[in-house]
Amino acid sequence: MLILSSLLLFILTTHSEALTPAAARDEFQEELVIRPLHSGDIYASFQFRTLWDTDFLQEGQKVSHYRLFPKSLGQVLSKFSVRELHISFTQGFWRTMQWGQPFIPSPPGAELWVWFHDTVSDVDGNWKELTNVLSGIFCASLNFIDLTNTVQPSASFKPLGLGNATDHRFLRYATLPREIVCTENLTPWKKLLPCGSKAGLAVLMKSEKLFHSSFHSQAVHIRPICQDEQCSSKAWELRQTLNVVFDLHTSGQGKKEWSLFKMFSRTLTEACPLASSSKVYVDITDNPELFELSPATPLLGQAVVLGDRRTYSVYDLSRAETFGQLRSFNLLLRDMLRPLLHAERYVAGFGLQTGEIHTVIYNNHPYRAFPVLLMDSVPWYLQLYIHTLTVTSKSRDNKPSYIHYQPAKDRHRPHLLEMLIQLPPHSMTEVTVQFERALLKWTEYTPDPNHGFYVGSSVVSALVPSMVAMRTNFTQDQPLFSSFVPVKEESSYFVRVYTEPLLVNLPTPDFSMPYNVICLTCTVVAVGYGSFYNLLTRTFQVDEPSPPLSKRLANLIRRMRGVPLLT
């Protein structure tokens, strides 16, 4: 009897274990890549990746147990049926010619692009609510994103994650070039990490050093990726990246000796306990013998990134022996590989009525030509004249093989211009278009209109031919910085280059004018009309002055006596 009951109990417990499902697996990896740049500056790129094997978009099942993945973002994904989300906040402009290509490019200001799931019926409504929710999460004014600065690109910004259908009706792209990035954006970004800013690589992120730099960019990228090499199921990937370039003179005091303490005013003490891998990579490709890294590490890794094979010294923070004294790097540099694709943009013209936007794209490859997709989103108050659009390469006309233009609607929609241009080898291509500045209504001016109005960066997307063969399949042990963009063929890599944003002055009225006019007019009316009125209607009456007190008293006594009164 006892044996039977214990057997029953045993069977029940094992059976219940089989019934309770295993929680979806999630893992967290963090890495820091340090790359010295040609100009003496140093480029540090943090990447934090949380991989979670769950399905947010499944009907009827709400995900309620969050471990490493932040709950605020998970709820956003399931509520708005988001397939992919990319948001970045950047301070400064990435100088491609001096610094090379970044691992993850971003334009100045804030940029947000989202692919929605094809089950969504009202994409614009979801987009509006999503921007408001994100503005609360990241303490940024993303609620200024509305239909006047949102575009729907037709060929750019294909999804970076898994997927078959790419109907561009479910894509929305917006950029706020004026958005300021400061500690109040970094604080909630750090709170999304599993270890926060208390352990692991995030300990290095102190705002006083990070914002005293030439370039600072923090981003969040969420997309579905392959769970394993066979790619039979999806997993959600959340990547938080922070790219910062420290200037040689402001942070480095003019010496090319860098250390973690000099860059971040902190040192690493331990890896994040929740991380499955925590590594620091230092790029030593340029001068392996002349480099002095202290403490030295025997681990060397090689990775093909951005069309170039580079060698890295790897420090594995999960091993206890990597910690110890200050880590310092003494660096000397050679010439770097010239970037193959580079773009610039500026406004030409004079006066406050018309102007011209020039976008210049350089192809520095000696013998290969390749196509680029240029996407321009111009606000409605710069009225473009598309009949003046010219594309010239090597002073000859270069006709784009694909043009998509959506004209602006005043106060409703911005201009969208997408062109697929074939760049001849070793050439400069110039795209020019003339515009006229619109007069805004007086309530539409910002409180500081003399600063100017910003126009967002152009995006140049290209498949650049690569000198080195790229790997086409992802493995788990690949470093994070080389596995962001999916690679389809070995001979080229995908790159996105952002141009400068433009600052344009619109004709600004004199805002003190109404007040001055009212004062002047009222004064003239009061003085002129008032005197005229007085002249016409004023009559004079003789008025007896009242007699002084003594006379009044005397009159009183005389009245009593019955004697005639004094006058």
Place this chain on the structure above:
Amino acid sequence: MNYCNLITIFAFINLLVSIPHGYSNYVETKAGQFFSSGHTNNWAVLVCTSRFWFNYRHVANTLSVYRSVKRLGIPDSHIVLMLADDMACNYRNPKPATVFSHKNMELNVYGDDVEVDYRGYEVTVENFLRVLTGRLPPSTPRSKRLLSDDRSNILIYLTGHGGNGFLKFQDSEEISNMELADAFEQMWQKRRYNELLFIIDTCQGASMYERFYSPNLMALASSQVGEDSLSHQPDLGIGVHLMDKYTFYLLEFLEEVHPASQANMNDLFKVCPQSQCVSTPGHRTDLFQRDPGSVLITDFFGSVRKVEITKDTINLTSPVEPPIKRSGSSDIQIESLTYVDQLPVAEIIHQKPKQKDWHPPDGFILGLWTLILLVFFQTYGIKHLKHIF
């Protein structure tokens, strides 16, 4: 001897009786203090209304009050911080990500853990009044809302440039004292506060609280009508004035306060007398029901939680069933998922134009067609049409 003994015994018995009585008195007074203030949560709305680099001191003012309020316990979720311009990461700031309140860069009030809810162009009179009255669009996130109830004590701090009866927002619009008084009345009628402390540091600040008429309001201002509030000290390294006098001394006073301190409002009224401030700070307590001497500073600046102990038990329901993982269906499908081609050139060139939805003609086209039809019928007339058709 016997008498002596009797007296001592009587005294002893008296003592024995009075001690528990005294103790229960002590407990009663303590309990009385515990429940005297009547609020259960604290909120703060801190607003800086000035833009441009030379108004650095207004941002520093607001951030020093933010810092004190956070230090005394109010969490970020209960603080609505509105800064009209960014000074910390301004390109003119020689030390980015810092805002200093004392010269020689002694105290960084910006800190490492700041969360600004409304920034830049979002700080407008409309948004400020909407935050106070709670009439925000439905998609506003929680961090931008003032979710107070009738047991909340709210601290409202305004700073910027002002005049007799108005406060300037971002050099382009103003809020008048009547609008503010009406907003507070709306809050009272919707029971959005228990008690409210209003502090303003602008020129002629006392004019802003002259028109208040709702109960449970206490107000402080840095200067009387006709007086200017002055700034404190410039820093030659940064190049601007760092703080205003009134808030500087207010910050010094608040640095002495800790969550358990018993400092009360009468001490706050004495902050920055005319000898230090040059202007005369004013205050208004006639609408406030409690005596200011019994109101603790931490009633408004801190978040002292009161705990009520209950002896009832609460039965928790059984936990939610965890979702069952996607079962073998994923094993069945053998087709592997692929990434999308990032720049499919051939596909782009041969892309068909999108089917645009048909809209009926609007506006200009409709008018043009109506005009054409009108002219046509006028020239030819209806009766002639049968000859044509």
